[in-house]
Amino acid sequence: MTGPRRGEGEAGGRRRGDNSAALPLPQDRPAVVIVAHARPRSLARLLSSVARGRYPGAVKLVVSVDKSDDPEVLRVAEEFVWAFGDKEVIRRPERLGLRRHVLSCGDLSREHGSVVVLEDDLYVSPEFYAYAGQALAFYRGRSEIAGISLYAHHLNVHARLRFEPLPDESDVFFLQMASSWGQAWTWEQWRGFRDWYGGHDGPVTAEDNLPDAMVGWPDSSWLKYYTKYMVATGNYFVYPRESLSTNCGDRGVHHRSGTTLFQVPLQLFKSSFRFKPLADSAAVYDAWFELLPSRLDRLTDSLKGYDYSVDLYGTKAPGRLGTAHVLTSRRCRSHVRSFGRTMRPPEMNVIAGVPGQDILLSAVGEVVGAADGQLPQFYPELSSRRLLAMVRARLAGRLGLTKRT
Structure with a gap:
């Protein structure tokens, strides 16, 4: 399998000039960092979606490949043609594992000023870069913001039930949980976490003020450490109301088999986004997806x-x-x-x-x-099979049997 050739994957046959059209709001120009390991088809799919993105000029692309016995991943990364600036492929000489690999990719924000980090089982909207850049610019220097999510949750991942943030006039809400399904950081935001993490990298336990399901996630999860940091410091992630990335649920470290449970619709058309400060928003949720x-x-x-x-x-x-x-x-x-x-x-x-x-x-x-007995009344549109699957997944999470990033 090879990556797309130059010009392939450009939506509607657009040429580079169209993809590079000026965007209407001030924005950062973060590097795009791809986290790859052992899934060549997933990587090729993600890269094809990134190639469809709209960019305001030259943008650095970094593909970080964790050590694997499968040479196909590295080949896909090296053969992919990036038409919008410099491309760098980082070949990790030793197996880092997911947590260390993502942390090393976040560290690239020091070199580039800001980064968009995408794991290889994702797919992004053509407008992902516009949203990320504008959000980074708006929230830069606001110490209560720990990062930017590209993904919009439709499920409370702890309860496995529908999640719907309160609507307002903006395009964002706030959640005290980090995002691993498409996220962006400035160096300042990432440095705050790294400084804290240096003294708090031990096991996450039931004594930490986190959801029980999250405590049970495997040690390879970087997200539960970042969320623990946010809870400890009172910081929040900015989330879009309409998702700019979706999780394809490919089989991997935290999915024993493929799943479509976390697939969400993508915002394909909007290129100008409305933000508001955390203090002005009513749609602010804790790590359990509960309104403050x-x-x-x-x-x-x-x-x-x-x-x-x-x-x-x-x-x-x-x-x-x-x-x-x-x-x-x-x-x-x-x-x-x-x-x-x-x-x-x-x-x-x-x-x-x-x-x-x-x-x-x-x-x-x-x-x-x-509260489980109320599920059929409040979610009547869900089939009995889906309800049973969700309840089983929830129970498995309590027993520590489900795994997630």
């Missing part, structure tokens, strides 16, 4: 005065909440406020004051059960 109480209080007065956590997905251990009350979908012996669950996203039921007994504000000590 401070943001919910901006939208409703019904819970003001209570010291509470949000646990609408039912994935937080009550004994580790650290608040007197919890807003939850779990069963409780008693409660002080209650809401129905007919609107989406689920926090809209609280904002709108929907009557019912599905979402409860309860003292933490009154929580007695799980």
Whole structure:
């Protein structure tokens, strides 16, 4: 298998001049860094999508190939023709493994000022570079931002349930979890993590303030360390509402077999993006994909005065909440406020004051059960087979059987 020839893969037959059209907003010009290992077809597919991108001028492409017994990956990387600037292929002389490999690729932000990092099982929109460059420029120097995601989650990856951020007038929301399915960093953002990581590279344990499912991810996961850093420092990743990358779910280190569970639609047409500061956004979520109480209080007065956590997905251990009350979908012996669950996203039921007994504000000590029994009612469009598969996946995650980046 070989990479695309010059001119191949340009959407609609566009020539280089079209791909290099000036973009309307100020933007960084990050290097594009590809993380590759043992999947030549995946690498060729990703490179073909990167070749379709629109670029504001010369852009450096780096393909980092971890040591492998398969020479085909290196051949695909070396034969790929990059029409938009310099290309460098880094051949790792020893097997780094996924975590060390991604960390070494993030370190390239020091040389280039900023980077877009893409693992080889991804596929990107032609507008991925416009979004990344504009987002990096807008959030540069804002110490509360730890990085930029190209991927937009449609699932809460811990609960394996639908996730829908509250809409607003911007193209982004904020999540206290790093992204591994297309991400960008400035050197300043990456250096903040690297400085912290030097003293915190030991095992992630149940004592860390992270979702239980994430704690169970394998040690090869760099993402759980970056998320631990974000939780410890109070920083957030910027996420797009419409995805600029998608995860093809190829078999690899963290997928024992292929999956389409994390495929999402791509934004193919927008080249100018609207951002807002973290402080001005109501769509700010913690590492469990739960809306921050401070943001919910901006939208409703019904819970003001209570010291509470949000646990609408039912994935937080009550004994580790650290608040007197919890807003939850779990069963409780008693409660002080209650809401129905007919609107989406689920926090809209609280904002709108929907009557019912599905979402409860309860003292933490009154929580007695799980929320899984509510799945068929709130996700009726999912087939019984898909629901069963999601529940099994969720249980496997609790048992440490599922693996992820």
